[in-house]
Amino acid sequence: MKKTITIIGSGFSSLAASCYLAKEGFDVTILEKNNTVGGRARQFVKDGFTFDIGPTWYWMPDVFEKFFADFSKHPSDYYHLDKLNPAYEVYFDTLDSIQIADNLPDILSVFEKEEVGSAKHLETFLDNAKHNYDVAIKDLVYRPGISITELITPVTMKKANQFFSTIRTSVRKKIKNNRLQQIMEFPVLFLGAKPSNTPSFYSFMNYADFGLGTWHPKGGMYEVVKAMYILAFELGVKIKTNQNVEKINVENGVVKSVISNGITIESDVVLSGADYHHTETLLDEKYRGYSEKYWNSKVFAPSSLLFYVAFDKKIENVSHHTLFFDTDFDLHAKDIYDNPKWPDKPLFYASFPSKTDSSVAPEDKEAGIFLIPIAPGIKDTTAIREIYFDNIIKRFEKLTNQKVSENIIFKESFCVKDFVNDYNSYKGNAYGLANILTQTAFLRPKIISKKVKNLFFTGQLTVPGPGVPPSIISGKIVSNLIKKQFSNKQ
Known part of the structure; x- marks a missing residue:
């Protein structure tokens, strides 16, 4: 008889895991709290406009290709990809921006124009970054984070110093232009930590940026969710929405069932792709692996x-992805990490997918997504949201030299309260634990429950870490562990 697996949540990690497990013959059911699949990567559609609620960046295309290849598929079987050129644009002052091209020669040219000699330094930096990418993404990142020995290889021993130096140190060692420094430090923000706290080994994010480029799936990132949903369905996964899991039942240290919407669902294995902290609150206290x-x-x-x-109307002087670095990043970072509060002068990011994708907005109109990184757990009110929207729109108008505030048809916001309400996110964080040295690999919350047999975790709070590609990889890691545990029991 097939072993039954209940998966809590339907984000990228859960969908990936469900596909691998169904392929191995398990009877898999996904229980999703919200009314659509995708977890944090849901979609908002209104009046002909389409917005990705969560992730908007498609980086590391090789990870997506590898996932679909595991099922003899290809991303193009499900969605169309365009490589963005420019990949993104960074504003520093009024009509003063740097565009990052879709190829390295043009990027080197931009760097050299900003700082003589910097192109050579960037090439050297990226050679090392590519090597780190090959080591990390093709090997280390697929390891389950069970023991420190996973990180000890002949290659990593040679690179040990890169785990104790930082991205900021390695970037600023040779390149002195502040604008270029900020562009090179930007990719590690996807890891959720300051460049000054992120090991220099993570320079592989720079290779993901400059070497592999930025892509856009036509229709938005939700097209990837739909692709994985279709694949899971084809493999026999049962997916149920509007399912609020209220309890995980354990008997004698072994998981037995979950209670969803008041109904008990028996299961041989429970795998949670939901918030790790929240999942543990569904257990009796004695079975929780981590304290408050x-x-x-x-x-x-x-x-x-x-x-x-x-x-x-169409918005001028912006690219599909546009970053606004007209204020001090270090001050903003302190307001996030060191003294958590609403930032006085926040940097912000804007995405205008309709610049390259006509399907996401009516003709001659524009869909815009604006994001301000903030500290998790801070006070979130409608009034505060409005203050910050007014702040960034006024700056946006000044920096891009145009008026747009009178051209808004509608706007919706999403912040700390919504992350908590919609995703049970700890303190309303947007994408998990920061990837600093003391929270890397085996130092992250374990993928296998420390106290409950047959209870597993996946997603951005466990290995390998935050981001869409790592979440997909996390789904593969946990499915391999489950398969290994039950290989002789099916």
């Missing part, structure tokens, strides 16, 4: 204040 003190001591990635804005 533990969670409170961890460094979390930022939360976000997001706005989804429909404009009645």
